[in-house]
Amino acid sequence: MSLHVFFDPLLYTFVFLGLFTPGPNVIMLTASGVRFGFRRTLPHLFGVVLGVGITAGVTAMGVGAAVQASSLLNLILRLGAAGFILWMAIGLWKASGRPRAAGDADAKPLTFLGAILFQWINPKVWAIAFAASAGYGAGQVAWFEAARLATAFSSVNLGVCLFWTAAGSLLTALLSAPRAWKIFLRVMAVLLALTTLMIFR
16 A cells, blocks of 8 residues: 555545535634734634544444434434534623623634534535545555545644634724624634524525
8 A cells, every 4th residue: 555545635635625624613713813813722723623624534444334324313413513613602702892891701613623523514524524535545445545535634624723813803903893703703603603504405
């Protein structure tokens, strides 16, 4: 088994394009970077990176096919994802209108574990992982395919998450006015809520 098979450039390109485009993780990390700063968002970021890798790995082991095959399990995951995303969107909508304000003292970024668990109900990650497993499989044994996909998803997603979190953190300087801050958070809340549409398409 060559390194070229394990680190297939086509697989990595597909995963990058799938994960870099806006979805729940991108929107949540960008908003968290703005709201809490880069450093405080790191546990959330690393949770996403690990969680996406785990989801991709178990998809290659056949879990993705089982989820697709069970209409009840599929519905439960979709409803759970929609509920969680809408809850996060409401939190963003109601957040303070002042950058990193005292009024947000009780607000906290998503935790490391919370970010990992969210990937299990994140419809975009499941869809990309299932497509990658079906379209870019190497025809190897299950454990090799799982390690291959998990490595691709986690390594690519690390760069993606760092980019969007840093971008959000840097936006803080442009959102010093309370009104601009409030508008930004509400736009992000609406965009996050709209990602639920991809769940039931």
